[in-house]
Amino acid sequence: MIPAVRGTRDVVPGEVERWQHLEQVAHDVCRRYGYREVRTPVIEREELFAKGTGESTDIVQKEMYAFTDKGGERVTLRPEATPSVVRAFVQHALEQALTEAKLYAIGPMFRYERPQKGRYRQFHQLDVEAFGVEAPALDAEVIEMAAHLVAELGIADAELVINTVGCPECRPAFSRALLDALGDRVAELCGDCRRRARTNPLRIFDCKQPADQPVIDGLPHTVDYLCPPCSEHFAAVREALEAFGVEYRVSHRLVRGLDYYRRTTFEILGRALGAQDALLGGGRYDGLVRQLGGPDRAGIGFAAGLERLVLAMPPDAAVAAPPDAYVVAIGEEARQPAQVLARDLRHAGLCTLVDYDARSPRSQMKRAGKAQAGQVLILGADELAGGRVSLKDMNTGEQEAVPRGDVVDRLRRMQKDCVAS
RNA sequence: GUGAGUGUAGCUCAGCGGUAGAGCGCCGGACUGUGGCUCCGGAUGUCGGGGGUUCGAAUCCCCUCACUCACCCCA
Numbered sequence: 001m002i003p004a005v006r007g008t009r010d011v012v013p014g015e016v017e018r019w020q021h022l023e024q025v026a027h028d029v030c031r032r033y034g035y036r037e038v039r040t041p042v043i044e045r046e047e048l049f050a051k052g053t054g055e056s057t058d059i060v061q062k063e064m065y066a067f068t069d070k071g072g073e074r075v076t077l078r079p080e081a082t083p084s085v086v087r088a089f090v091q092h093a094l095e096q097a098l099t100e101a102k103l104y105a106i107g108p109m110f111r112y113e114r115p116q117k118g119r120y121r122q123f124h125q126l127d128v129e130a131f132g133v134e135a136p137a138l139d140a141e142v143i144e145m146a147a148h149l150v151a152e153l154g155i156a157d158a159e160l161v162i163n164t165v166g167c168p169e170c171r172p173a174f175s176r177a178l179l180d181a182l183g184d185r186v187a188e189l190c191g192d193c194r195r196r197a198r199t200n201p202l203r204i205f206d207c208k209q210p211a212d213q214p215v216i217d218g219l220p221h222t223v224d225y226l227c228p229p230c231s232e233h234f235a236a237v238r239e240a241l242e243a244f245g246v247e248y249r250v251s252h253r254l255v256r257g258l259d260y261y262r263r264t265t266f267e268i269l270g271r272a273l274g275a276q277d278a279l280l281g282g283g284r285y286d287g288l289v290r291q292l293g294g295p296d297r298a299g300i301g302f303a304a305g306l307e308r309l310v311l312a313m314p315p316d317a318a319v320a321a322p323p324d325a326y327v328v329a330i331g332e333e334a335r336q337p338a339q340v341l342a343r344d345l346r347h348a349g350l351c352t353l354v355d356y357d358a359r360s361p362r363s364q365m366k367r368a369g370k371a372q373a374g375q376v377l378i379l380g381a382d383e384l385a386g387g388r389v390s391l392k393d394m395n396t397g398e399q400e401a402v403p404r405g406d407v408v409d410r411l412r413r414m415q416k417d418c419v420a421s
Numbered sequence: 422g423u424g425a426g427u428g429u430a431g432c433u434c435a436g437c438g439g440u441a442g443a444g445c446g447c448c449g450g451a452c453u454g455u456g457g458c459u460c461c462g463g464a465u466g467u468c469g470g471g472g473g474u475u476c477g478a479a480u481c482c483c484c485u486c487a488c489u490c491a492c493c494c495c496a
Binding site for chain 1: 422
């Protein structure tokens with residue numbers, strides 16, 4: 001047996017229904033909020049992520065499936081969707097074509113990491129991006145939409161956390177304040193934190209080492225170092241969220257790892273997930289479109305991890321629908337007519353199973369019962385002689401002979417009643 | 422890249438030096454044209470892989486691979 005590649009997985013019947021439900025809800029929520037779908041390639045030029053995601057991020061430094069193709073081009077499997085969506089937005093001048101530049105994408109992403117609960121090398125994201133609006137009203141709408149998506153999926157144990165990371169105007173001052181406050185105590189922190197202090201001081205807030213917490217708790221907060229525009233923006237976002245009645249917690253420790261974030265950042269955490277508990281995360285990235293060669297447009301969005309959402313969805317969120325009908329053929333002369341009957345039912349829209357192997361009637365009934373078929377249609381010598389089909393309701397056990405010509409309509413009506421009720 | 426744990430039937434697991442097992446599931450029969458309950462029967466394993474110790478290894482030792490969880494980082 002040749003197993004699936006490490007960190008990749010099959011979604012098999014039984015679980016795939018949950019994915020189908022999730023995708024249907026995702027498409028529907030996006031549509032209602034005015035987003036249009038865009039499908040971008042899973043393979044891109046490596047430089048797109050070097051410039052977009054950021055050279056300093058772990059994603060770019062060590063997690064990309066990058067290689068040189070046969071034409072000598074440096075390409076990579078996409079590790080995230082935002083730069084791709086921005087590229088498509090710029091490349092096709094979509095702001096000209098759309099009244100609102102709101103785009104979403106669903107698909108696989110690839111990062112070379114050690115797999116663990118809620119994290120895979122091939123994973124899937126719903127990526128939602130809106131361009132060209134600087135107003136805090138959009139920040140709040142995007143966050144509210146994310147919360148609504150989670151709620152719509154029936155995920156109750158979720159917590160919305162928001163923060164602001166300032167902008168290129170005010171962030172350097174905050175980083176300095178952070179390092180000043182830390183002073184010599186940097187040496188007391190764990191190795192990761194000492195490294196962060198040099199590369200990206202804000203990320204010290206991500207530390208999970210219990211021993212480091214007392215020091216980190218004493219550090220200054222971004223909100224106290226924002227420039228006036230950033231400060232006003234954050235206040236307006238919070239005000240709008242409150243008007244929506246969205247519950248949230250402000251955490252000055254929510255920093256997020258991607259280089260392009262400005263101002264608003266947010267995450268929704270799932271409580272039943274394990275260590276990788278972010279169901280979705282995002283924020284504002286006002287400089288990114290321009291940095292990738294487009295016009296100077298603001299941007300904001302989020303990425304939701306589909307594996308994590310599936311994990312967090314209630315156990316009974318979606319199950320496969322049982323077949324409408326099972327056609328039982330008794331005797332050799334009934335086999336072909338049974339296939340034709342099954343064909344007719346299928347053409348009429350009914351999910352129909354039929355036996356191929358001349359099993360005993362008992363065996364066929366057992367299979368119909370196991371498949372939870374609603375109706376069993378029995379075709380044997382008696383029925384063929386009378387031009388009828390025996391129709392057995394598997395829930396009540398009642399059985400009656402129905403003229404062959406009426407069977408399809410009869411079942412179709414029963415199915416409609418079933419859907420209606 | 423680092424650390425810990427686990428690999429035995431399709432699934433959940435027992436067996437821990439002496440002939441590979443149970444429950445569930447699957448297939449068939451009792452009921453030769455009628456499911457669910459019951460009973461009876463059946464199939465299925467390179468005991469993750471390789472090497473070593475031993476008269477003898479699923480069991481002990483070494484290596485390796487995979488999975489799981491956690492770190493890093495992130496969805």
